[in-house]
Amino acid sequence: MKIVVCVKHVPDLQAERRFTDDGRVDRGQGDGTLNELDENAVEAAVALVEAHGGEVVVLTMGPEDAEDAVRRGLQMGADTAVHVLDAAIEGSDAFGTAEVLAAAVRAIGAEGPVDLVVTGMASLDGLMSVVPSLLSAHLGLPQATLAAELTVDPEARTVRVRRELDHATEVLEASLPAVVSVTDQANEPRYPSFKGIMAARKKPVVTWTLADLGVDPSDVGEAGARTRVLEATPRPPREDRVLITDDGDAGLRLAAYLVENRLV
Numbered sequence: 001m002k003i004v005v006c007v008k009h010v011p012d013l014q015a016e017r018r019f020t021d022d023g024r025v026d027r028g029q030g031d032g033t034l035n036e037l038d039e040n041a042v043e044a045a046v047a048l049v050e051a052h053g054g055e056v057v058v059l060t061m062g063p064e065d066a067e068d069a070v071r072r073g074l075q076m077g078a079d080t081a082v083h084v085l086d087a088a089i090e091g092s093d094a095f096g097t098a099e100v101l102a103a104a105v106r107a108i109g110a111e112g113p114v115d116l117v118v119t120g121m122a123s124l125d126g127l128m129s130v131v132p133s134l135l136s137a138h139l140g141l142p143q144a145t146l147a148a149e150l151t152v153d154p155e156a157r158t159v160r161v162r163r164e165l166d167h168a169t170e171v172l173e174a175s176l177p178a179v180v181s182v183t184d185q186a187n188e189p190r191y192p193s194f195k196g197i198m199a200a201r202k203k204p205v206v207t208w209t210l211a212d213l214g215v216d217p218s219d220v221g222e223a224g225a226r227t228r229v230l231e232a233t234p235r236p237p238r239e240d241r242v243l244i245t246d247d248g249d250a251g252l253r254l255a256a257y258l259v260e261n262r263l264v
């Protein structure tokens with residue numbers, strides 16, 4: 001089985017965030033990291049390959065330091081990595097992102113058919129959760145989003161997912177190849193072992209440009225963006241905080257606060 005996992009390099013959300021003049025997240029602070037929710041996608045793919053055999057390719061689109069995101073995937077057990085790097089992709093919206101990722105999945109498929117594309121449930125900086133669906137539309141593949149559990153039957157060539165909805169649990173089955181996004185309930189991502197970290201240094205990261213993928217630069221990046229950020233303002237710090245210092249009765253005071261404010 002050949003599984004492609006899409007992983008995004010995002011700014012560290014624990015650090016203070018700044019916005020550019022045109023309302024986008026300032027990504028030039030050099031504190032990027034692998035989108036935490038994509039670790040669940042890598043874990044799902046690596047576990048499937050451990051169970052059924054095959055290979056995992058981690059794929060990212062982003063600036064130079066986005067290579068850190070695929071490196072982390074390699075440390076977790078992916079076999080190879082692809083980084084789409086091109087000045088023209090800067091400013092891509094979700095449509096442009098999905099177009100480029102789809103072209104890269106097709107190019108990976110040209111070297112041996114792809115059975116499954118796995119993504120995270122959302123990127124922690126954009127939080128749109130639309131890339132998996134757009135990707136499946138571009139590739140003409142079935143999609144099963146927000147999987148809390150993911151199993152594959154390689155003989156029947158099917159993928160089965162469990163989705164936890166508000167009032168029901170849904171089980172969906174799709175034929176392979178398919179696109180699946182996984183939630184943070186799907187698994188507990190492994191922490192890379194020392195051996196995994198050392199092995200990842202020797203694993204290949206292939207870099208492709210838009211020209212390599214046959215993507216027209218005017219379709220993507222700022223030039224091709226179909227959406228525009230009108231405004232972005234940092235959330236003001238909360239002023240209604242109540243700080244309870246524990247002098248031995250913090251539990252009682254917390255309970256009293258909740259009762260007083262009708263929060264319980």
Ligand SMILES: Cc1cc2nc3c(=O)[nH]c(=O)nc-3n(C[C@H](O)[C@H](O)[C@H](O)COP(=O)(O)OP(=O)(O)OC[C@H]3O[C@@H](n4cnc5c(N)ncnc54)[C@H](O)[C@@H]3O)c2cc1C
Pocket residue numbers: 006007008009024027035037038041059060061062089090091092093094095097098101118119120121122123124125126127128129130131132225227228229
């Ligand atoms: C006008 C405009 C300009 C923008 N400019 C930039 C920019 O310059 N740089 C930038 O990084 N973002 C930019 N963004 C944000 C960018 O469009 C979104 O982050 C991106 O399209 C994906 O949406 P999302 O992050 O909400 O992903 P979601 O749909 O929430 O992501 C779901 C999953 O898709 C996969 N995925 C998403 N993005 C990538 C990726 N790049 N590589 C691999 N896998 C991925 C991951 O598995 C992720 O968990 C811009 C947005 C707008 C509207």
